[in-house]
Amino acid sequence: MIDRRSLLSLGLGAGTAGALGVPAFAQQMVQQQPYRILMLTFRGETDVERGFRSFFDAAGVKVEFMTRDVDRNAARVKPILAEVLPTFKPDLIYTYGTPNTLAVAGPYDAPPDAPFVRDIPVVFALVAAPVRSKIAASVAKPGRNVTGAVHVVPxxxxxxxxxxxxxxxxxxxxxxxxxxxxxxxxxxxxxxxxxxxxxxxxxxxxxxxxxxxxxxxxxxxxxxxxxxxxxxxxxxxxxxxxxxxxxxxxxxxxxxxxxxxxxxxxxxxxxxxxxxSRYYSVGQLAASKAVEILVQKRAPGDIPIETLKRFAxxxxxxxxxxxxxxxxxxxxxxxxxxx
Incomplete structure (x- = not known):
């Protein structure tokens, strides 16, 4: 069994997950136009999305968000993309959960001609097992246009x-x-x-x-x-x-x-x-990776997939x-x- 000392040594506690610092490059940046982010939610607005948006505000990064909800059915992702991508032209796509993420980016070993998004960065939240679900070949180096935040305690x-x-x-x-x-x-x-x-x-x-x-x-x-x-x-x-x-x-x-x-x-x-893992903090962690992509111009495939350091x-x-x-x-x- 786990005693208090063991729990705390694993980063388990009652307090909120540690606040994510705002990157200095984001604080000092001069931004001409807002970035465009398409948010694909699964069951409407949650604390994950609220945390995601709040991070951009704290970082002083201007973003134009477009949100589309699939109402618990990832089969709706493809029609949404067909409608939105040609007109909104997002700089980044946010996805909630494994079904939405796979519907957008597909598995990493999908055939090259499979109809998935490969030319737009994808940042996910609320994915428990990105490697075993084939969203990424590795959490340390995803190696494709996808990165994000894992939310589940081992x-x-x-x-x-x-x-x-x-x-x-x-x-x-x-x-x-x-x-x-x-x-x-x-x-x-x-x-x-x-x-x-x-x-x-x-x-x-x-x-x-x-x-x-x-x-x-x-x-x-x-x-x-x-x-x-x-x-x-x-x-x-x-x-x-x-x-x-x-x-x-x-x-x-x-x-x-x-x-x-x-x-x-x-x-x-x-x-x-x-x-x-607290949803709000998971959203902030995902947003920190989006800021790295949009502001620092890092390739998503080089940004590690991570989980929070503290749990509740x-x-x-x-x-x-x-x-x-x-x-x-x-x-x-x-x-x-x-x-």
Whole structure:
């Protein structure tokens, strides 16, 4: 299990992630025309986008933003690009999540004639596994027109934090089988469980063609609890977030604690606890890379993909009371508690 000293040594704490400094070159620059950035969101405006925009304001970099939302369906990306690129002519494209990023830039090993954007820099946020999802061949040097900010705490660290809150021998996970982020994390969970003599119950969401659906999700929660799951883990799954309002009430009803991999499950839903990167700070980190590209004229393929250096442990005390599952007292010394 993880004690307070171990958590803090890994950069885990209750405070907001360290503020990103404004680059000196951005502060001293003389800019003639605003840069144009196309923002492709997945489920509307979030703190990620607010953090992204705020960084440019703080840096004194003038930007004209155009935002288009795909309303939880990355298949809408191509028509948006066909409409916007010829007229808006962005200097950079911001993408939220793995599905949007792959729809814009494609996998790094796509054929040269595949219809993806290659001549415009792409900066992503909210991508959990850029290498395994083939967005980049390497995080140290992406080697193409894509870079960005990873938001997920390493899976093994999350599992140990879960054990510290409430020890378990069986854990369940619900995920979209078409989302590479989720598949990577679920496979990492499987490896952790096998190495620690734990049992993982995997429950993929139902699919309609190539898209996940929320069909039967309430029963999935009940089934996992009946199998003996002591936790329900919530992976960084863009579709799962859209049906979490159906999952959380059932989890509370059947007495199944939930552990969230992203801030969304705690702040916008009734998740119990999570070890997360703050969305606002992830947006700022992504924007710092966009500033390097636009202002310093660095090639995105030379800019490392990074994650934040500090994470936040968030506990939803309202849910803890409903479940009767309270955190160890020592955790309250460094967790952010939502009431």
């Amino acid at each position: 899976t093994d660290v999350q599992m140990r934090a879960m054990q510290t809150y409430k020890p378990f021998s069986k854990v369940g996970v619900i995920y979209s089988p078409n989302e590479s982020n989720s598949l990577v994390v679920v496979n990492e969970m499987q490896a952790f469980c096998e190495a620690n003599n734990l049992t993982l119950f995997r429950q993929p969401l139902a699919m309609s063609g190539n898209l996940p659906t929320g069909e039967g999700v309430e029963q999935f929660v009940r089934d996992l609890r009946q199998k003996g799951a002591e936790w329900l883990y919530l992976p960084p799954d863009t579709f799962l977030a859209t049906v979490f309002n159906r999952i959380a009430p059932v989890a509370i009803e059947v007495g199944l604690p939930t552990f969230g991999s992203t801030e969304f499950f705690l702040r916008e839903g009734d998740g119990l606890v999570g070890l997360v 442990l968030i506990i939803n005390m309202k849910v803890a009371k409903a479940l009767g599952v309270y955190p160890p007292i020592v955790m309250l010394n460094y967790a952010e508690v939502l009431s």
